[in-house]
Amino acid sequence: MTMPTRSLGTTGPQVSALGLGCMGMSSAVYGDADRTEAIATVHAALEAGVTLLDTGDFYAMGHNETLVGEALRTAPAARREQARVSVKFGALRDPDGGWGGNDGRPAAVRNFAAYSLQRLGVDHIDVYRIARVDPDVPIEETVGAIAELVEKGHVRHIGLSEASADNIRRAAATAPIVDVQLEYAIVTRDIERKILPTTRELGIGVTAYGVLSRGLISGHLTHDSRFAADDYRSVSPRFQGENLHHNLDLVEALRKIADGKGVTVAQIATAWVLSRGEDIVPLVGARTRERLAESLGALDVVLDAADLAAIEEAVPADAAAGTRYPAQQMAHLGTEQ
Numbered sequence: 078m079t080m081p082t083r084s085l086g087t088t089g090p091q092v093s094a095l096g097l098g099c100m101g102m103s104s105a106v107y108g109d110a111d112r113t114e115a116i117a118t119v120h121a122a123l124e125a126g127v128t129l130l131d132t133g134d135f136y137a138m139g140h141n142e143t144l145v146g147e148a149l150r151t152a153p154a155a156r157r158e159q160a161r162v163s164v165k166f167g168a169l170r171d172p173d174g175g176w177g178g179n180d181g182r183p184a185a186v187r188n189f190a191a192y193s194l195q196r197l198g199v200d201h202i203d204v205y206r207i208a209r210v211d212p213d214v215p216i217e218e219t220v221g222a223i224a225e226l227v228e229k230g231h232v233r234h235i236g237l238s239e240a241s242a243d244n245i246r247r248a249a250a251t252a253p254i255v256d257v258q259l260e261y262a263i264v265t266r267d268i269e270r271k272i273l274p275t276t277r278e279l280g281i282g283v284t285a286y287g288v289l290s291r292g293l294i295s296g297h298l299t300h301d302s303r304f305a306a307d308d309y310r311s312v313s314p315r316f317q318g319e320n321l322h323h324n325l326d327l328v329e330a331l332r333k334i335a336d337g338k339g340v341t342v343a344q345i346a347t348a349w350v351l352s353r354g355e356d357i358v359p360l361v362g363a364r365t366r367e368r369l370a371e372s373l374g375a376l377d378v379v380l381d382a383a384d385l386a387a388i389e390e391a392v393p394a395d396a397a398a399g400t401r402y403p404a405q406q407m408a409h410l411g412t413e414q
């Protein structure tokens with residue numbers, strides 16, 4: 078299979094149409110991860126032509142960057158050179174894994190970048206972005222600090238994550254922005270109201286995360302699924318009690334469509350995001366080669382008008398029960414809901 082490519086905005090690099098999100102490969106965010114299998118998954122992705130790898134310095138406090146760095150070091154040189162690494166920074170952690178807000182001050186940006194370059198073992202970061210806009214620091218200052226890193230060659234491109242339409246405009250007026258990382262899925266369409274029209278007007282791409290809504294619409298969960306206390310889903314509103322039951326009923330409606338096409342629910346969900354525009358690059362959260370192979374299969378799924386109408390009927394916008402983050406984290410999102 079030849080990997081299709083998409084451009085990150087009008088000023089960004091050409092990358093594989095599906096990127097690999099590496100977050101779940103560290104820590105227990107979606108249950109225990111296996112480091113050896115995770116690295117094999119990154120290698121398999123690179124071998125399949127995936128060129129975009131997404132990580133964050135706060136994913137298990139640097140563990141994820143170290144893992145991605147090891148995977149890059151041990152990959153064939155030709156594959157390593159094709160890889161484009163997208164890094165999020167800004168979220169503050171404590172030794173117990175707690176969260177302490179976001180820091181977008183220019184001195185902090187330089188500090189975060191210095192450590193990320195070391196942990197990743199690279200001489201530049203391809204796309205660098207603050208994970209959540211720091212409400213105490215004007216976005217111009219944070220983006221301006223990344224622009225200085227671009228001038229010095231430490232960073233190639235600037236991205237954003239969960240930013241409001243206003244902050245996207247202000248950032249784009251400061252320096253070229255290639256993409257905004259946003260949650261986008263059949264069951265998570267908030268960005269269609271205000272954010273997507275803004276990114277499209279400004280020629281900025283979208284890297285979509287949570288395309289399976291954290292596994293909710295992967296087709297692999299059941300009404301009996303239980304999550305460990307340190308699994309994000311143990312506190313995520315969409316995975317609680319009645320909400321989970323309601324949402325899994327939506328998945329069964331999607332499964333009928335998937336079965337009719339001879340594909341899986343995860344492939345339908347990923348293909349739907351791919352179908353929303355050439356400016357969108359879904360990040361798949363595969364942690365194993367098996368899940369990766371399933372996700373890559375989405376590239377072969379063609380959704381025609383009848384399929385899209387059937388999906389719309391099965392899972393209309395806003396059909397999911399429960400917000401996409403717990404209330405406290407919703408309050409820190411910059412994006413309009």
Ligand SMILES: NC(=O)c1ccc[n+]([C@@H]2O[C@H](COP(=O)([O-])OP(=O)(O)OC[C@H]3O[C@@H](n4cnc5c(N)ncnc54)[C@H](OP(=O)(O)O)[C@@H]3O)[C@@H](O)[C@H]2O)c1
Nearest residue numbers: 098099100107286287288289290291292295362363368371
């Ligand atoms: N900017 C932001 O605020 C932000 C926030 C969250 C994530 N991200 C980035 O986006 C990436 C993807 O997000 P996500 O991991 O939440 O997305 P996701 O793809 O919606 O969820 C991944 C979950 O789905 C399960 N899954 C089941 N079938 C799968 C399949 N075929 N392929 C992949 N996963 C499958 C995985 O667990 P099993 O392996 O156990 O099945 C995992 O629990 C992250 O790795 C991270 O890089 C960014």
